[in-house]
Amino acid sequence: MPELVHLPANTTAELVVEVLQRDGGVIVDNILSAQQLDTLKAEIMPYVDLCQDGKSDFSGKQTRRVGALMARSPMCGEMALHPLINSACGQYLAPFCDGYQLHFSQVVSIGEGEGRQQLHKDRSVWGGYVPAKIETQFSTIWAVTDFTEENGATQVVPGSHLWDKERLPKPEEITCAAMSAGSVFIYSGSTIHGGGANSTQQNRIGALLHYTLNWLRQEENQYLSCPPASAQKLSEELRDLVGYSRGGPVLGFFTQPVGPGEGLELASPKRMFDV
Numbered sequence: 001m002p003e004l005v006h007l008p009a010n011t012t013a014e015l016v017v018e019v020l021q022r023d024g025g026v027i028v029d030n031i032l033s034a035q036q037l038d039t040l041k042a043e044i045m046p047y048v049d050l051c052q053d054g055k056s057d058f059s060g061k062q063t064r065r066v067g068a069l070m071a072r073s074p075m076c077g078e079m080a081l082h083p084l085i086n087s088a089c090g091q092y093l094a095p096f097c098d099g100y101q102l103h104f105s106q107v108v109s110i111g112e113g114e115g116r117q118q119l120h121k122d123r124s125v126w127g128g129y130v131p132a133k134i135e136t137q138f139s140t141i142w143a144v145t146d147f148t149e150e151n152g153a154t155q156v157v158p159g160s161h162l163w164d165k166e167r168l169p170k171p172e173e174i175t176c177a178a179m180s181a182g183s184v185f186i187y188s189g190s191t192i193h194g195g196g197a198n199s200t201q202q203n204r205i206g207a208l209l210h211y212t213l214n215w216l217r218q219e220e221n222q223y224l225s226c227p228p229a230s231a232q233k234l235s236e237e238l239r240d241l242v243g244y245s246r247g248g249p250v251l252g253f254f255t256q257p258v259g260p261g262e263g264l265e266l267a268s269p270k271r272m273f274d275v
């Protein structure tokens with residue numbers, strides 16, 4: 001079985017990118033402190049506890065999914081802005097864009113008895129229209145609990161980000177992102193992966209924060225999951241990441257829907273928060 005490379009928390013973004021480009025996935029161990037992990041759990045678990053299980057095989061019928069993490073959890077905001085992650089993300093996606101944005105935020109709690117999720121590439125959300133030579137995503141899964149093969153650690157096919165579209169993995173080409181709570185698995189939008197099966201009695205909980213090119217549509221509609229009243233409370237840096245900023249010179253401009261001669265025309269979303 002192929003293995004994923006584990007790097008220490010004091011690694012460099014350059015090394016993260018080097019391994020990611022080669023293997024399509026890499027783990028950074030113990031990137032969160034015990035205190036940060038406690039804060040994260042305190043912020044997200046009330047939502048997980050009261051959330052319903054998924055309704056489809058792909059979502060997982062013993063799996064709970066909670067989104068809108070930028071509006072709901074300051075710790076998730078801190079994780080989304082983590083300097084190592086952002087430096088690596090910026091370098092990884094730089095050949096394809098002049099900026100990146102948050103694409104998806106979701107806690108995934110895989111419960112007892114859940115089966116393996118169908119293997120997939122996350123870039124399929126754009127329906128296969130983005131040419132393979134364009135890398136669409138830099139994705140992270142933060143381990144809130146330990147991730148083990150038994151409790152549903154993400155299944156991963158190292159190297160599959162470089163495969164032809166048609167190639168399917170053989171069982172011996174699939175490994176899993178086993179890691180301790182507080183570690184993060186980083187992977188590409190082109191890497192074949194999927195949630196694992198949970199044969200234990202404990203939930204496997206991960207926080208998924210994905211980033212995409214600033215010119216592609218975000219999977220989670222950030223302007224609805226984190227509307228202006230919520231974004232107002234975030235730092236300017238986090239608001240920019242969520243999408244309240246221009247992508248290049250024009251993408252994402254807005255006009256205030258007010259009377260003739262009133263309000264802003266062709267404004268950067270940053271202007272929303274000027275007053």
Ligand SMILES: O=C(O)CCC(=O)C(=O)O
Nearest residue numbers: 108153154194195196206
């Ligand atoms: O939770 C996981 O381990 C991965 C889930 C996943 O890949 C997905 O839902 O797209």
Ligand SMILES: [Fe+2]
Nearest residue numbers: 121122193194
């Ligand atoms: Fe996925």
